[in-house]
Amino acid sequence: MSEFLDAVNSYVWSNALVYLCLATGIYFSVRSRLVQVRQVPEMIRLMLRGEKSPSGVSSFQALTMSLAGRVGTGNIAGVATAIAFGGPGALFWMWMMAFLGASTSFVECTLGQIYKTRDRLTGEYRGGPAYYFSKAFEHTAARPFFKLYGLLFAAVTILACGLLLPSVQSNSMASAMNSAWGFSKWWVAVGTVIVLGFVIIGGVKRIAAFASIVVPFMAVVYIVLALVIVVVNIDALPGVIQLVFSSAFGLDSTFGAILGSAVMWGVKRGVYSNEAGQGTGPHAAAAAEVSHPAKQGLVQAFAVYVDTLFICSATGFLILSTGAYRVFEGESESGAVLSEGGLLATTVEVGPAYAQAGFDSLWNGAGSTFIAVSLAFFCFTTIVAYYYMAETNLRFMLGRFATIDVRFLPGTIGATLTMLLQALILVSVVMGCVSTATEAWVLGDIGVGLMAWLNIIGILILQKPAYKALWDYEKQKKAGLDPVFDPVALGIKNATFWENYDPKASHELQPSARG
Structure with a gap:
């Protein structure tokens, strides 16, 4: 089975997907006139101010859901x-x-807002790639193909977010807790399942409330403490920066032979981390209450920066500046060691232990505990977000059966499949806790890769409405207006939610608690 999964992963994450991710980001950056640079001040403003209603969460909550x-x-x-x-x-x-993925995230998340819908069961907003693929082409001869394409993406997302991806998160969480406190991985699995079951039953509102409190706090604490370590080792920083850039282009003799691996792993882990192009971000983006889709597209583009430029950079500099790293030949721990920083014990496995050792270099013995706590929050909120995305796509596939309230009619198709999904993600969490890191990561990479292939190809075909929304937003802002979206005036068809949207009559809109 391991050999089979490795073979599947090698096909999914071939060089073709790596270059597709990079080329798509370059193309969208040029097409949008570097929206990820020009609109940074607006991204920050929108992140802190926005609307919310009983049907939708605020822009900030949608951001934190996405960051979760x-x-x-x-x-x-x-x-x-x-x-x-x-x-x-x-x-x-x-x-x-x-940097490139921020433009990709803008496109996919704006599309998620344009083609969002209101859940007839809960009244909440839902959307994502399955929705925009199936709705955007309803008026064309290509409707049957893209309806099927949307169903395919929904099925892949249910598989990825319901089974493949949660195991990676729970595996890292259990490993960190076992290393720090000696907790049995089975006990971690049981505790996680109990807490997760309580949260996912609460729906998108509870998910948003939970994430809006936990994610920003833990992210800030993690970045600050990691930067403290870097500052303590500030003398090593110039050398670290030089090493990063020289090895990124094969200029360093030690790493010249693995230049292809640097690109492959950087893109692969970049997409895994910030999810730009993967198709997960549009689910959270669609849940937001905004007057114009481009608003949430800009907010979600900034989420990519928060994730990678802030948090991943903090981890990278922490590991490299303290020497808590080891580089292997052949992309495997069984390969020869090409380079090492000298801080790691010979028994340290690749993974959270690198960061734990980095923190221990200043706070001896506290590194394992801090990383375990950080991963407990980060991984748990990610699993919760995975469930929300899987449930959203299940709702899409159920169609009219999703209108049946599963809480009061437990024998229906919708109720049965929803409960099976909940059971599936709980089983995935348990499997991840007790499996090896290699097995968990292979499954996770397959899930990310399959979603990325489908979503990136789809948004390259469907990109035009996102740019119409961007140009319209910028035009209204230039005129001194608070932009309001009118798809009919822009020639965007099948944006049915927005066709009936009247901000003046929407008395339920309330100022965000943060704006």
């Missing part, structure tokens, strides 16, 4: 694996993937 999915083990263990198998240069390619 983005900020996880990829920011700690993912960075460590990228450095271990791609060398320090992999960190540069993670940065590059974030």
